[in-house]
Every structure is written in structure tokens, then in C-alpha cells.
Amino acid sequence: MTDKVYPSAIPPPAAGGTGARDGNLKLPPNKAQAHNASRPAYRPHPPPRRSHRRGCWCRCCLWTTALILLIAVVVAIAGGVFYLIYHPHRPSFSVKSLNFSTFNLTETSLTSNCNISIAARNPNSIITFIYDQTTIQLLAGTIGVGNGSFPGFIQGANNVTDLRAIIATPKNTYIDDGDVPALKSNLRKGRLTIKIQMNSKIRAKIGKFEMGKLGIRVICEGIGVPLGNTASFANTGNVKCQLGPQVKILRWTI
DSSP, X not given: OOOOOXXXXXXXXXXXXXXXXXXXXXXXXXHHHHHHTTSOOOOOOOOOOOOHHHHHHHHXXXXXXXXXXXXXXXXXXXXXXXXXXXXXXOOEEEEEEEEEEEEEEOSSEXXXXXXXXXXXXXXXXXXXXXXXXXXXXXXXXXXXXXEEEEOOEEEOTTEEEEEEEEEEOOTTEEOOGGGHHHHHHHHHHTEEEEEEEEEEEEEEEETTEEOOOEEEEEEEEEEEEEOSSSOEEOBOTTOOEEEEEOOEETTEEO
16 A cells, blocks of 8 residues: 655745745835934933042132131131230320411412321220321312321320321412312311321230231311411311221222
């Protein structure tokens, strides 16, 4: 009895084709593959690296700020202790007398001569003040009518020092044309309102310890001086002098 031979169900390969022989049958791409074929491959970005230089700069700023705050606290504590121990007070000034022996005004020039006496008082019981030379300027409004100076001096504790000087303008000092009418208006009234401005530098001394120099400016305003043919004495009983620090920034003085 012989066996029957049945034909194979697999169709024969196409002529010249090798797909079936190699077992790599190529199928058409689906829609998702066709859509993503032109998109670039995703590559994750590395995490940002911390800059070592930036970290050092931040730490430097932090330590600098902390150091400045520490110094400020130490200075404040030292100042508080100094005040509690010594109770320092500022010096005070007052005008004792002021009189013009000469005051001649022409259309273009001014000649004046003035005697002035200033009382400087040190109210502290321990602190000594050391003054440099003090410059003085007399002003009528904004117009300078005299210049002079006091020599430097040392003022002990609980002391009142009488300072005297002659304030004058050089003979026939030229003044601006715009300033003449204002001065003549005061002369017709027979009275001149004077402001005294004094600039100096001062040091404080406690025992053997001396502090650094501090610029000061003293202003005494509202001094009424009668003008006439005789010497003119001002009424200085109600004159108040104000003392303040003088700060110089580059070319400007505050």
C-alpha cells in the first residue's frame, strides 16, 4: 500500500526572492512608525553643574556682612559704655560782644573793622578739648563783611575760655554790584544783621588717650548791630550759637 503525497500549503517563493529563504520577511510600517520616523531621538539633558566660583563669592559676601555687623555691634557697645562712664557733653559757644569801629561802603568796595569776643565753654569734668586755629567770617545775609581767626588753644575740663579777635576786611575790598543795594538798604535803616560762622578742628583727650580730629562749624545768627558815626555795639544777650560736625566730601564741605 502506497502513501499519498499532498501538495504543500505554503506558496512557493517569488522568483529571485530571498525573504522566505532567509526568514526575514519585511512588512510595511504602521502609521505610528511612519509618523515618528522624522522625529529626532530624545536625549535627556544632564543636570546643571553648580559653579564653584559662585559658591565662594556667596560665602565671601555672607562672611563680610557678618563681620561688618559684628564690628557695628562692638562699636555700639563700646560707645554705650563710654557714655555711661564719662557722660560726655559737646562744647558750647556764646557771643559776649561785637562792635564795628569802621564800616565804610562805596559803590564798589567795603572797608570794615570789628572787635569780637566769643566765650567757649567745656562742661565736661574729665574731658579736655584741643582746638586747632579757628577761622571766623562775618556775614550780612550772604555778603562777607569781615574775616579773621582765633589761635589754637587747649581747654581743660569745666573751663570757660574767652576768645578775642579783630575781624576786618582789607582796605577797599571789592564787592559785587548786586550786593551793594542790599547793604545800602540796611545802612539806611541804621541797623545791620550779622551772622558769625566759625570753622575749626577739635580733639578730645581723656587722660593720656587722645581721639582723632573732628571738624566742627559754629554758627551764631540774628546779631543786630546799630550803625552810626560812633562805635557800634551789638546786643548779643539773646544770641544762640549752634554747633555741628563739619564733613568734607571731595571738594564739598557739609
